[in-house]
Amino acid sequence: MTSTLQPYSETPNETYTFSSRPRPVPPRLKYKEHSISQNEGQGIYGNIMYDRRVVRGNTYAQHVLPGPDLVEIQRQQEARKRAIAKNRAKEQFRSRTPDALQGRKHTDMQTELYLEELSDLTEDTSVGCQTDAFLDKPITPLFIPAKSGKDVATQIEKSELFDFDVEAQPVLEVLVGKIMEQALLEVLEEEELHALRTQQRAFQDLHDAEMVEVERLEEQERRRHEEKDCRIKQKRVVLEKEKETAEKIAARVFAQHYLADLLPSVYTTLKDHGYFSDLVQRDIETGFLPWLVAEVNSALEKRQIALTVFDILIQNVTNWRRETFQIVNPE
Incomplete structure (x- = not known):
């Protein structure tokens, strides 16, 4: 159901009511967009099911309470005010004990005819009683069930069963024979075990002696091997030192023989190549002659420059005289 929402106005003493003007329900169109276009400009439409002021849920179990009566509320307020004023008047007219003087204080006291002691302790009394001693329980008689059935007996003579x-x-002979045989077997087994233990101990002693001898021989062999390795190492060190000494001696002798012929030839070759020359001559060749050559070259360059400048001057003067002569004598 759609309807136009009316402006809401509520007075403090009135309940909310909703009303709308009756109007015909427009036919439902096929498409939603056409209905929207037709409803444009007709006002604000709303559904009361989406209104927050509408109660949701089942309304059958709800009790509609009548609104409060203003007259009754005013009457209750006036009665409450009168009761408060009455209680206040009673408090004012009630007689009170005057205040105590300075240095004194009020104390509660009994005004009854018979005085009694007031205490926080509770009175209690101990009371006892004696009970009779218990008698011993008699011995319970043995339970014997009632007999049922019949007793029957028979007679057996001495020769009827067995002797x-x-x-x-025969049974005893077999048992005694088996026992004796088992005893003999056990004795033989014990003797055999004793012999085996004796032989085992002898073998163990022999084995221990052999192991001790083997350990002694191994230790002796180990010491011999260590001594042999030590001797070999020492001999190897001695041989290496002797070899090194022999090589040094041979190298020294070879160097002496080689240098004996090498030094004169080296000195001769160096002298031939000019490494052993006169100091004055070497100084002149390395210091004076290069300076002299440089100075001569500088002087020659200056002379060449002067000659070039002089030639240029002569050429310029000649050209000027020729031009002057041509001007004076054009033919």
């Missing part, structure tokens, strides 16, 4: 001496003798 114990005759019948038990």
Whole structure:
């Protein structure tokens, strides 16, 4: 249901009511966009189901409470004010004990006819009683169930069953024989075990002696091997030192023989190549002659420059005289 929302106005003493003018329901169109275009400009439409002031849920179980009566509320307020004023008047007219003088204080006291002691302790009394001693319980008689059935007996003569001496003798012989045989086997087994233990102890002693001898021989061999390695190392060091000494001696002798012929030839070659020359001559060749050559070259360059300048001057003068002569004698 759609309707036009009216402006809401509510007075403090009125409940909310909703009303709308009756109007015909427009036909429902097929398409939503056409309905929107037709409803444009007709006002604001709303659904009361989306209004916050509408109660949701089932309304059958709700009790509609009547609005408060202003007259009753005013009457209750006036009655409350009168009760407060009455209580205040009673408090004012009630007689009170005057205040105590300076240095004194009020104390509660009993004004009854019979005085009694007032205390916070509770009175209590101990009371006891004696009970009779318990008697010993009598012995419970043995329970014997009632007999049921019938007693029956039979008679057996001595020769009807068997003769114990005759019948038990083979069994005893077998048992005694088996026991003796088992005893002999156990004795033989013990003797064999004793012999085996004796042989095992002898073998163990022999084995221990052999192991001790083996350890002694291994230790002796180890010491010999260590001594042999030590001797070999020492001999190897001695041989290396002897070899090194021999090589040094041979190298020294070879160097002496080689240098004996090498030094004169080296000195001769160096002298031939000019490494051993006169100091004055070497100074002249390395210091004076280069300076002299440089000075001569500088003087020659200056002379050449002067000659060039002189030639240029002569040429310029000649050209000027020729031009002057041509001007004077054009023919």
